[in-house]
Amino acid sequence: MRIKWFSFIRIVGLISVLTYHFYRNSYPGGFIGVDVFFTFSGFLITALMIDEFARSNRFCLLAFYRRRFYRIVPPLVISILVVVPLTYLVSPDYITGLGKQITAALGFVTNYFEILSGGSYETKFIPHLFIHTWSLAVEMHFYLVWGLIAFLIAKIIGKKQNEDGATRVANFKIAIFLLSMVFLVASATLMAVKSRGLTDYSPVYFDSLTHLFPFFLGAAVATLTGIKSISRPFEGLIRHTNRWLIVALMALSFAGIFALGFKMDFDSRATYTGGILLASILASLAIVLARMLHDHTPNIDEPKWATFIAATSYSMYLYHWPLFVIFSQVTNTNLAVALTIAVGLPCSALSYYVIEPAIAGKETKMDDRLLHSKALKGLLVLVTILLVAVTGYTVKKAPNLTQLENRLWLGGLEQSKDQMSTYKDVMVDAHIVSVNGYTPVDKIPAGVSIIGDSVTAGARDYLLSHIPDSTVDAQANRSMDLAYTTIIAAQKNHVLRKNVVLCIGTNAHNGSEQQLMRLINDLEPGHHLILMTPYDRRANPTWNSSKFADFERATAPHYDFISLTDWQKLAGEHPEVFNGTDGVHFVGRQSGNIIYTQAIDEGLAAAKDKPVKK
Structure with missing residues (x-):
């Protein structure tokens, strides 16, 4: 079941992050866009877990990990292969330690790699091309841990044959909610405590333990609203709420997120003692309102442009940072932004609509005759071999020091x-x-x-x-x-x-x-x-x-x-x-x-x- 209007939440997160990276001085708090994504991911993943348990009285952990692998890993690999050849446009300094960067990205440990190497999210003199994959590391850590916890809860509750299906689903939601709140409070408190006395907040910002709480906030919200399996109180709230009131509140929540982007500062402790949490709460509010608006607009379709941007947002996030770092070294900021979008958006669309489905064995948007033609397959294989060769050579020749x-x-x-x-x-x-x-x-x-x-x-x-x-x-x-x-x-x-x-x-x-x-x-x-x-x-x-x-x-x-x-x-x-x-x-x-x-x-x-x- 696809929920309309969720696309706008992804778009808000994407715009915040891109604007922050492109025009940091003008939009210093746009890094909270990542927390919008984190909150939404926690909500969506948990809601789908609940739906699966309600449908089958079980939660298949291997299938969950498989879906996450196909959604996250192929676009990441593709973006690395596309970006590395472009590094020949700039100084060799920008490929310093490239092999370690790529290994950390593919191993989903970029956040701890940056902490151990003294990386700074804001003031890295020669920025790592793949430093932005720190968020993928945190996200993957959440998936691995939360998936296992959900599996164990489903295993325990699913065995209770003396309870009917509705009771088991309710108990599953309660268990998920309570654990979400425990982890939420623990992670947010740890961030606040560990930020005390710091002059560089990058270590506490990168750390999975301190930055997982937006996911758990989204997970807690999922137990209260859901996607298919929604609670009766939430159904009643939907019936008794006016559509235009929902739209107005949703617009206000987005405005609040953007306002925080202008006010928050990476180097302020207030960001870590409540600022990021506030951004996550506003994202949660927007998620709940979008879910309600879906039921209030049965005959209205989500704009196709919004669906397109949301669908390609993950890949665009992967491309935007390294492309911008490279292009900003050879031209002015505005032209670098234009080139980043001009290159990144087509690559993101090709990745999402064609390459990723083909790798996962799903239907693509391309003509099947074209996709299965020997000429196209041969071309794709040749391009892949060339990109892998260039990447391998570049990694080998990359200097260890700038x-x-x-x-x-x-x-x-x-x-x-x-x-x-x-x-x-x-x-x-x-x-x-x-x-x-x-x-x-x-x-x-x-x-x-x-x-x-x-x-x-x-x-x-x-x-x-x-x-x-x-x-x-x-x-x-x-x-x-x-x-x-x-x-x-x-x-x-x-x-x-x-x-x-x-x-x-x-x-x-x-x-x-x-x-x-x-x-x-x-x-x-x-x-x-x-x-x-x-x-x-x-x-x-x-x-x-x-x-x-x-x-x-x-x-x-x-x-x-x-x-x-x-x-x-x-x-x-x-x-x-x-x-x-x-x-x-x-x-x-x-x-x-x-x-x-x-x-x-x-x-x-x-x-x-x-x-x-x-």
């Missing part, structure tokens, strides 16, 4: 060597003073200490050769609290130079401003402090990095020993430096090295006319 990661690794080795040499000189000087009986003089070394993050690390060699008497201490993912620790340690070891350049802020989080003020207070007399604002092409004014840059601009004028150099402004005037990059790093480009060094030189020039800290 250019940036390789540069950071080599730079880290050189930096460690330089630091050892510096500390050796300090120890030798201290020993000479001790042997000769001199009175130690607390002297601050002349020159420049540049303290930075991965952007600074990428430009390290150029900085050392073009800024006289300088040292560079840079580390990937360095935040303000880590920078504070580094500077204070150098200060205690008497290796912190007179001019301290702080190139931090891309990894800013809540509390970074307080850490900067702490540094300003604890920096010893005799130093200049040069603040360099962070730049991230993707950031809007609400991002922590943008807020930190504003705070630096506002703070510097209040201290005579602090100067400011506006890398955010200077980098924004040279967008060509970041073409084809993540919008933060210029990956060793000479033009990027030049303007980055220029920014530091401007800060040092401004510091010359200012006194040191007293």
